[in-house]
Amino acid sequence: MQSLHASSPLPAVSRGRRHRFLTWGAVVCGVMILTLIGMDLEPRAFALGFAAAALPVPLYVALALWLDRFEPEPARTLFQTFAWGATFAVFLAYVANSVTEDLIGTVLGPDAGALLGSVITAPVVEELAKGFALFVLYRELRDEFDGVVDGVVYAAMVGLGFAMIENVQYYGAAFAEGADSPAAAFMLRGMMSPFAHPLFTSIYGMGLGYRRERHGQRGSWVGPVAGLAGAMGLHALWNLSASLEGWFLALYMMVMVPAFLGVLWMIVRSLRREGSIVRRHLASLVDEGVLTPHELECLCVVRRRLGSTARAWRQGGLRHWRARRELHRIASELAFHRWRVARGITLGDEADAARDAEYLRRFCELCGMGRELGAVPDRRAAPRTSPGAPG
Known part of the structure; x- marks a missing residue:
C-alpha cells in the first residue's frame, strides 16, 4: 500500500526542480569528499578502507531502526537523512575544519591548530552540519517527527552516514600503515565507538523531540538549545580524550558509556509515552x-x-x-x-x-x-x- 503521507526531501524542498538539485548536489559532494580522501591514500588502501567502513553499516542501521517500535519513519526520508550525513555534512565539515585548522595553525602553530581544531572547531562545525538535517526534518515533517524517539532515529541515520565516510579515511590510513593498524582502528572505531557520531547528534535530536512533545508550551525551546550544546560538548570531550595520553579509556567509561545508557533510558521512557x-x-x-x-x-x-x-x-x-x-x-x-x-x-x-x-x-x-x-x-x-x- 502506498504511504498515506508524503515525506519531504532534505533540505526543506518539495519534489521537482529543487529535489533534483539536492540530489545532484549530494552526488557532487559525495564524489568530492571521496576524491579528497582518496588523494591521500593509495588505491588499495582506499578500497579496503571503504569496504571496512561500509560493511557493518547495515547492521548499525538495523539496530537504530529497531528502536522505532511504534511509528517507523518513511524509508525514503531515512535514506535521505543518511545521505545528508554521508555527503553534504561530511563535505562541509571537511572544508570548514581544514580552513579553520590552517588559520589557527598559522597564528599559534601546527600543534595548537590540530588540537584546537579537534576540540573546538570540529565539534561545532560537525554538529551544526549534521544538526541542520534534523532541524529541517523537524520543521518540514510535522506529521512524522513526533518526539524523542524520532529525533534519535533521524540523528542515528545522519550520524551513521557521517561516520561511514569519516571511517573511510581512518581505515584507509590504517591499511596503508599495515601491520596491526587495521585491527587497532577497527577495535577503536568499529567496536568501541561505532555510535559516537549518532550519540552526539542524538542529544540534539532528543532536544527537538522534546520541543515537539511539548508543542505550544512555554520553555520548550530549551530542549533544542540544550541538546545542541550537549552534542557539541560531548563531541569535544570525546576528541579531547584522544589527545590526552592515558585518559581515553577513563573518559570513555565515565562519560561515553553513561551518556549512551542515558540515551537508551530516554528512548525507553519515550516509547512508554x-x-x-x-x-x-x-x-x-x-x-x-x-x-x-x-x-x-x-x-x-x-x-x-x-x-x-x-x-x-x-x-x-x-x-x-x-x-x-x-x-x-x-x-x-x-x-x-x-x-x-x-x-x-x-x-x-x-x-x-x-x-x-x-x-x-x-x-x-x-x-x-x-x-x-x-x-x-x-x-x-x-x-x-x-x-x-x-x-
Missing part, C-alpha cells in the same frame, strides 16, 4: 467495537507487539507477519495523527478529517484481514490495562 498515546487515542475504537481491550493493549506495549508479530510468523509465516506489521503501523499512524490534531499540529480541518477517515478505513480492513489470517492475537485471557505514562 508513545504507547500511552496509542492507548488514549485508539480507546474509542473499543467502545465502537472495532477492537477488544486485549487487542488495544497489544498495540500499546512494545513487548506485546513483538510477541504478536512473532506469533503471527509462527502461525502463518511471512504473509501473517506482514499483515500484523502493517496493522501495527496503521494503528500508530492513526493514533499519532489524532494526537497531533489534538495538539494543534494540523493540516486543516478538511485534510485532517480525510486523513483520519482513510487511516481508520485501512485499520478496520487490516483488522478483518488479520482475524481471517489468524494474525490478530487471541482475545482470551485479556490482561489488565496498565496506566499509561503522560503524553
Whole structure:
C-alpha cells in the first residue's frame, strides 16, 4: 500500500526542480569528499578502507531502526537523512575544519591548530552540519517527527552516514600503515565507538523531540538549545580524550558509556509515552467495537507487539507477519495523527478529517484481514490495562 503521507526531501524542498538539485548536489559532494580522501591514500588502501567502513553499516542501521517500535519513519526520508550525513555534512565539515585548522595553525602553530581544531572547531562545525538535517526534518515533517524517539532515529541515520565516510579515511590510513593498524582502528572505531557520531547528534535530536512533545508550551525551546550544546560538548570531550595520553579509556567509561545508557533510558521512557498515546487515542475504537481491550493493549506495549508479530510468523509465516506489521503501523499512524490534531499540529480541518477517515478505513480492513489470517492475537485471557505514562 502506498504511504498515506508524503515525506519531504532534505533540505526543506518539495519534489521537482529543487529535489533534483539536492540530489545532484549530494552526488557532487559525495564524489568530492571521496576524491579528497582518496588523494591521500593509495588505491588499495582506499578500497579496503571503504569496504571496512561500509560493511557493518547495515547492521548499525538495523539496530537504530529497531528502536522505532511504534511509528517507523518513511524509508525514503531515512535514506535521505543518511545521505545528508554521508555527503553534504561530511563535505562541509571537511572544508570548514581544514580552513579553520590552517588559520589557527598559522597564528599559534601546527600543534595548537590540530588540537584546537579537534576540540573546538570540529565539534561545532560537525554538529551544526549534521544538526541542520534534523532541524529541517523537524520543521518540514510535522506529521512524522513526533518526539524523542524520532529525533534519535533521524540523528542515528545522519550520524551513521557521517561516520561511514569519516571511517573511510581512518581505515584507509590504517591499511596503508599495515601491520596491526587495521585491527587497532577497527577495535577503536568499529567496536568501541561505532555510535559516537549518532550519540552526539542524538542529544540534539532528543532536544527537538522534546520541543515537539511539548508543542505550544512555554520553555520548550530549551530542549533544542540544550541538546545542541550537549552534542557539541560531548563531541569535544570525546576528541579531547584522544589527545590526552592515558585518559581515553577513563573518559570513555565515565562519560561515553553513561551518556549512551542515558540515551537508551530516554528512548525507553519515550516509547512508554508513545504507547500511552496509542492507548488514549485508539480507546474509542473499543467502545465502537472495532477492537477488544486485549487487542488495544497489544498495540500499546512494545513487548506485546513483538510477541504478536512473532506469533503471527509462527502461525502463518511471512504473509501473517506482514499483515500484523502493517496493522501495527496503521494503528500508530492513526493514533499519532489524532494526537497531533489534538495538539494543534494540523493540516486543516478538511485534510485532517480525510486523513483520519482513510487511516481508520485501512485499520478496520487490516483488522478483518488479520482475524481471517489468524494474525490478530487471541482475545482470551485479556490482561489488565496498565496506566499509561503522560503524553
